Amino acid sequence: MTDSGRTSLSQREHEALETERGNLPARREDDMRRYLPGVEPERQLNDWGRSERIEGLMDRTLYDFYYRYWFRCEVDGIENIPATGGALLVSNHSGALPPDAAMIGKSIKEEHPHPRPLNITVEHFFKGYPGFSMLIPKIGCVAAHPANVHRLLYDEEQLVLVFPEGRKGTEKLYKDRYKLRRFGRGGFVEAAMRARAPIVPVCVVGAEEAQPIFAHIKPLQKLTGLIYAPLTPTFPHFGMAGMLTYLPAKFRIRFLEPIHFDDEGMHEDRALVQSVAHEVRARIQENLFEMVRERKSVWFG
Amino acid sequence: MGSKRILITGVSKYWGHRLARQMEAFEEIETIIGVDSSDPAGELERTEYVKVGTQHALLKRIVDAARIDTVIDTRLVVDSSTSSSRNAHENNVIGTMNILAACSGPDTTVRKVVLKSSAHYYGCEQDDPAFFTEGMSRPHAPRTGIERDIVDAEASLREFAEKNPNATVTILRFANVLGPDVRTAHTQLFALPAIPMILGFDPRYQFVHEDDVVHALEHVAQENLPGVYNVAGDGVLALSEVIGLLGRTPAPILPPWGTGLAVNAARRIGVKVPPEMVNQLRFGRGVDNRKLKAAGFNYRYTSREAVQKLAEHMRLHPILKGVREPYRYEREVEEFLRWSPSVQGNAEAEDTQSAPPPPPDPPRPKPKPRPRRPIAPVEQYDDLESEEVISLLGSMEATDLQALLAYERGNRARASVTGAIEGVLARRGSLI
Numbered sequence: 001m002t003d004s005g006r007t008s009l010s011q012r013e014h015e016a017l018e019t020e021r022g023n024l025p026a027r028r029e030d031d032m033r034r035y036l037p038g039v040e041p042e043r044q045l046n047d048w049g050r051s052e053r054i055e056g057l058m059d060r061t062l063y064d065f066y067y068r069y070w071f072r073c074e075v076d077g078i079e080n081i082p083a084t085g086g087a088l089l090v091s092n093h094s095g096a097l098p099p100d101a102a103m104i105g106k107s108i109k110e111e112h113p114h115p116r117p118l119n120i121t122v123e124h125f126f127k128g129y130p131g132f133s134m135l136i137p138k139i140g141c142v143a144a145h146p147a148n149v150h151r152l153l154y155d156e157e158q159l160v161l162v163f164p165e166g167r168k169g170t171e172k173l174y175k176d177r178y179k180l181r182r183f184g185r186g187g188f189v190e191a192a193m194r195a196r197a198p199i200v201p202v203c204v205v206g207a208e209e210a211q212p213i214f215a216h217i218k219p220l221q222k223l224t225g226l227i228y229a230p231l232t233p234t235f236p237h238f239g240m241a242g243m244l245t246y247l248p249a250k251f252r253i254r255f256l257e258p259i260h261f262d263d264e265g266m267h268e269d270r271a272l273v274q275s276v277a278h279e280v281r282a283r284i285q286e287n288l289f290e291m292v293r294e295r296k297s298v299w300f301g
Numbered sequence: 302m303g304s305k306r307i308l309i310t311g312v313s314k315y316w317g318h319r320l321a322r323q324m325e326a327f328e329e330i331e332t333i334i335g336v337d338s339s340d341p342a343g344e345l346e347r348t349e350y351v352k353v354g355t356q357h358a359l360l361k362r363i364v365d366a367a368r369i370d371t372v373i374d375t376r377l378v379v380d381s382s383t384s385s386s387r388n389a390h391e392n393n394v395i396g397t398m399n400i401l402a403a404c405s406g407p408d409t410t411v412r413k414v415v416l417k418s419s420a421h422y423y424g425c426e427q428d429d430p431a432f433f434t435e436g437m438s439r440p441h442a443p444r445t446g447i448e449r450d451i452v453d454a455e456a457s458l459r460e461f462a463e464k465n466p467n468a469t470v471t472i473l474r475f476a477n478v479l480g481p482d483v484r485t486a487h488t489q490l491f492a493l494p495a496i497p498m499i500l501g502f503d504p505r506y507q508f509v510h511e512d513d514v515v516h517a518l519e520h521v522a523q524e525n526l527p528g529v530y531n532v533a534g535d536g537v538l539a540l541s542e543v544i545g546l547l548g549r550t551p552a553p554i555l556p557p558w559g560t561g562l563a564v565n566a567a568r569r570i571g572v573k574v575p576p577e578m579v580n581q582l583r584f585g586r587g588v589d590n591r592k593l594k595a596a597g598f599n600y601r602y603t604s605r606e607a608v609q610k611l612a613e614h615m616r617l618h619p620i621l622k623g624v625r626e627p628y629r630y631e632r633e634v635e636e637f638l639r640w641s642p643s644v645q646g647n648a649e650a651e652d653t654q655s656a657p658p659p660p661p662d663p664p665r666p667k668p669k670p671r672p673r674r675p676i677a678p679v680e681q682y683d684d685l686e687s688e689e690v691i692s693l694l695g696s697m698e699a700t701d702l703q704a705l706l707a708y709e710r711g712n713r714a715r716a717s718v719t720g721a722i723e724g725v726l727a728r729r730g731s732l733i
Contacts, residue, residue: 031595032591032592032595035591035594035595036591037535037536037590037603038535040536040603040605042605043536043542043605044542045538045539045542047431047432047505047536047537047587048431048537049503049505049537049539124427124428125427127427127428127584128427128583128584129501130499130500130501130502130557131501132501133501133502133503133583134501134502134503137503137505138503142431143428143429143430143431145428145429145430145431146430147430147431147432147434147437148430148431148432151431151432151589
């Protein structure tokens, strides 16, 4: 854990607070950032529900084991993640219970000269499902609501990871591996432009083989109320524990060059949003094919 | 533009009373009038209490007579465990409409209307943002009666604001309130030895301390802040964190499916979980409080500190129970102390510290509804329906009644009106 792990406050100094204090109410939106709640050092959780204790525990045990020994992650281009300020990481997504998000977060902690916490956006479904609803925010996941992404990127200047493929990426079958699905409706580009935060495309190779999905079991999905019930090498015959069991594929994570948006009001240009979304998707797809082409073995890299 | 002449509704309830006491301390405020349909539950010093419900004709007369410039409406029911849903609806929707009716009109003196609303306006749903800002509307239609009432009440306030562009209309949406004195469904829940939770859910909660509620209302009365403001302490806590701070035991006994049935069963054994709280126990809610901070308001307590204050109170409460005498409003005593010429000691002190002596309003600086000369009792008197005239008669004095009778005979000569005036005069005469 880094020192800024729990804060929901941007690290900027509250400069010039006194000089502008007055009775005049009208202020520009920029100024709202200085009114973010301060850090309460006694607390274990931050305002998003992220728990230092639970996240630290997961980080030291499960994530560490998977990162070092199971997936033997290799990271490329970590310098593309800015050391300060908000940035939106956009990645491909795979695996029934996807290990890629946790491994991207862990790689930033391990490899980056300024380790920073990563906020992972997840579907609203998780907030409504018992158990997940309790655990998911504690390990740094937030619902993929545009307002949440904006607050994290712009106001709190944090790192946010999105999977524009969403559920379509994780539920795709083994035969479709490494073929990117549609990138939503470009909402992630809009969010980055509005917050004027850079987009860092991320490619993950190995997650597709770590938990391949051979088929979907519709009746089980109906019974459990989950978003899908896949047939994987370990699920459902080993129960819920099978969900956390992965094959030891070799992971490679590549962070691509960031795309910057410095002008105000770019998000209103729909055509620009769509073309940037296509561009990001094309770059990730191209790099994925290149990484798979160079990979000699699924298990040993 | 600070407020000088204030009318506070719901003065007999907790919030109206707290606010009235708070405003009494400001010398620049000339008049504070508190209205409610029941007697005050606590002592009032400068505030004049008028026992009146939300009948707009009566309220309008009070507002006009006292030249009220600010109406602060603290009367909204935001906790369905405190009254029946029919009463809550009557109070929240119809009551708000009536109060606004009393504030409007072409020659109204009201320049500011403040509504104490609730963050229940936003509801609690699965696909909510983590922090609601004031501009966000709720993503789904209201699910519970209280939420529907709050949305309706705010809608009528917004309509009022559109029709009265000169008036400052402020809506404050308060998060769940905690504190040593206030009683809400949540303080009752937190007083249980084991706090029921929905299995598998740990909702996010934001609180505001009761003192901050009063200060926020006072702040918007003093400043000119039109629009909607969220009021909630800094920091959003998980329910498990709250339970830890209170030193209680979490009891995840409510099932995630069929929660409603379990809540009904819990109600039988005395654990009150109102419907709007069920959603909150499942999904929780956070609001963005920065707009009010940017408007110059300083919170004294964070959410966490509000919970800690409640915890301190709960540890002390069993020892202090029954120490404080309950207050009873005695109308005769209050009136004697306020208006009697025999009262000397306090009256002088009051005169020096509070600019206007208490009795300026009730005697009769009433310009409008009282006819002085037979020629023109009221402007547009002839437009008034006979029923409206008759409803006003009871409060008029004998000389005015005679003047009105003369005027009515000379002009429209409505038999029902003249008959009613004669009837009132006859009854007065028989009493004398």
